[in-house]
Amino acid sequence: MAMTGNTPTASFLTKIGKMQSAGCRLCRIAREARGESTDGLAAVTHGHINSAGWKGMETTVTAAHHSIWRRLYDSMHATQKPKRKLKFVTLDKESNMSTLWRREEFLRICSKEDLAEKAQDIEVTIPVKKCQEARYNLDPESFFGNRFWGRRLDGVAIHKALQIGYILEFQRSTDRDEGFLEVKKAEAN
Numbered sequence: 001m002a003m004t005g006n007t008p009t010a011s012f013l014t015k016i017g018k019m020q021s022a023g024c025r026l027c028r029i030a031r032e033a034r035g036e037s038t039d040g041l042a043a044v045t046h047g048h049i050n051s052a053g054w055k056g057m058e059t060t061v062t063a064a065h066h067s068i069w070r071r072l073y074d075s076m077h078a079t080q081k082p083k084r085k086l087k088f089v090t091l092d093k094e095s096n097m098s099t100l101w102r103r104e105e106f107l108r109i110c111s112k113e114d115l116a117e118k119a120q121d122i123e124v125t126i127p128v129k130k131c132q133e134a135r136y137n138l139d140p141e142s143f144f145g146n147r148f149w150g151r152r153l154d155g156v157a158i159h160k161a162l163q164i165g166y167i168l169e170f171q172r173s174t175d176r177d178e179g180f181l182e183v184k185k186a187e188a189n
């Protein structure tokens with residue numbers, strides 16, 4: 001993106017002794033506003049500046065992600081002729097795992113109960129993020145299940161004959177979520 005390669009970052013300036021700390025000022029302000037500890041702040045590297053994790057670029061990076069993905073998804077969608085095996089599901093803003101698994105085409109792949117069971121095993125291995133702690137503490141038992149059903153997917157393709165649902169995740173480094181692929185693999189088997 002625009003800033004890469006032409007701005008001395010705090011990380012670089014600290015390295016050459018021109019700055020005392022490479023810790024991100026925007027992350028610090030955000031954490032202080034939430035009343036959280038400011039230990040272990042991310043260093044301001046080009047990677048941090050260009051990520052959705054950096055408050056100054058969050059909106060832009062997220063918008064770029066959605067727009068690029070939308071184009072990719074639409075073009076994959078468009079190449080699928082009626083006789084092709086893969087069907088790309090059109091997702092709207094309300095599509096999370098819970099609303100998808102009310103649809104016939106998803107229920108045919110796997111029942112809600114089976115999916116919940118497999119998802120639970122994986123969800124409990126995915127760490128509770130800082131921003132999720134309050135929700136977790138409120139009800140630790142139902143947290144993982146609720147988190148799973150609330151997950152939003154970037155895209156889904158269904159192979160009708162084989163009854164496999166492919167989860168399409170357009171990844172950037174800050175929203176990688178290993179769990180998805182494993183759930184889907186488990187389901188496919």
Ligand SMILES: [Zn+2]
Nearest residue numbers: 024026027054
């Ligand atoms: Zn930051």
